[in-house]
Amino acid sequence: MNFKIFNYDEVSSTNDLANAYAAEHQNIDAVFTADSQTNGRGRRGRSFYSPKNSGLYISFLIHPEKTLVNPSLLTCMTAVVICRSIEEVCGIYTHIKWVNDIYYEQRKICGILTEGKIDPETGSLSYAVIGAGLNLFDPDSGFPDDIKEKAGALISGSPDYKIKNKLFRSIIENFSRYCDNYDVNSFIDEYRDRSMLIGKYVKITGYNNRSFPDDESALVTGIDDNCRLLVRFKDGSSYALESGEVSVTQP
Ligand code: BTN
Numbered sequence: 001m002n003f004k005i006f007n008y009d010e011v012s013s014t015n016d017l018a019n020a021y022a023a024e025h026q027n028i029d030a031v032f033t034a035d036s037q038t039n040g041r042g043r044r045g046r047s048f049y050s051p052k053n054s055g056l057y058i059s060f061l062i063h064p065e066k067t068l069v070n071p072s073l074l075t076c077m078t079a080v081v082i083c084r085s086i087e088e089v090c091g092i093y094t095h096i097k098w099v100n101d102i103y104y105e106q107r108k109i110c111g112i113l114t115e116g117k118i119d120p121e122t123g124s125l126s127y128a129v130i131g132a133g134l135n136l137f138d139p140d141s142g143f144p145d146d147i148k149e150k151a152g153a154l155i156s157g158s159p160d161y162k163i164k165n166k167l168f169r170s171i172i173e174n175f176s177r178y179c180d181n182y183d184v185n186s187f188i189d190e191y192r193d194r195s196m197l198i199g200k201y202v203k204i205t206g207y208n209n210r211s212f213p214d215d216e217s218a219l220v221t222g223i224d225d226n227c228r229l230l231v232r233f234k235d236g237s238s239y240a241l242e243s244g245e246v247s248v249t250q251p
Contacts, residue, residue: 001180058132085170100114198223
């Protein structure tokens with residue numbers, strides 16, 4: 001896969017740039033990166049803290065040819081791509097918290113936001129934008145209060161831009177390779193192996209399709225080939241969650 005690469009110092013959001021580019025150009029696959037974002041966006045309308053000299057903020061714009069590509073699986077594939085690149089470049093093993101977060105030493109070091117446009121006639125994806133924000137180094141003034149208990153940096157000490165560049169190249173190479181040979185079976189097992197939820201009890205805090213009791217925990221029994229989280233409650237009822245958020249809790 002050949003990407004047109006756009007590199008910036010500061011932008012509002014690399015996902016916004018990718019979406020705007022897609023609206024004006026037909027079928028050009030591209031990568032947008034920036035050293036900082038003034039309006040970095042996360043899932044569920046949250047902001048994503050994106051200060052300069054600290055992270056790798058990157059968005060891929062792709063035009064999947066197959067109707068079967070489901071956006072959740074693109075998130076899942078990208079999580080595996082990023083974990084692999086981190087391992088190859090830094091020798092660090094990271095875990096994935098379903099569906100779109102990457103953790104190292106119990107801290108969130110990366111989030112992924114997948115957006116796209118559905119062709120109303122065919123119901124397939126006209127294009128997809130997959131954005132990832134990777135906290136590489138500690139921000140100059142630390143993480144803000146609202147995320148400081150949860151967020152962390154992958155590498156401690158002062159910023160090493162050689163590593164940042166190597167990671168950037170590795171992520172593009174791996175992403176391109178996985179897209180060229182797009183097949184769920186090439187990444188879903190690794191996604192499961194890296195899962196930090198399988199076998200744990202969770203509370204389901206945000207789910208679009210129905211609500212679950214606040215005080216009941218469910219056991220995560222697996223992740224299926226559509227990247228749905230499989231959970232079982234104490235009363236034996238089981239669900240395959242398509243999206244939403246969970247937090248680890250006690251049985
Ligand atoms: C999340 O944690 O909810 C997802 C965060 C995704 C952040 C990345 S940074 C690059 C791209 N641009 C954005 O505005 N968001 C994504």
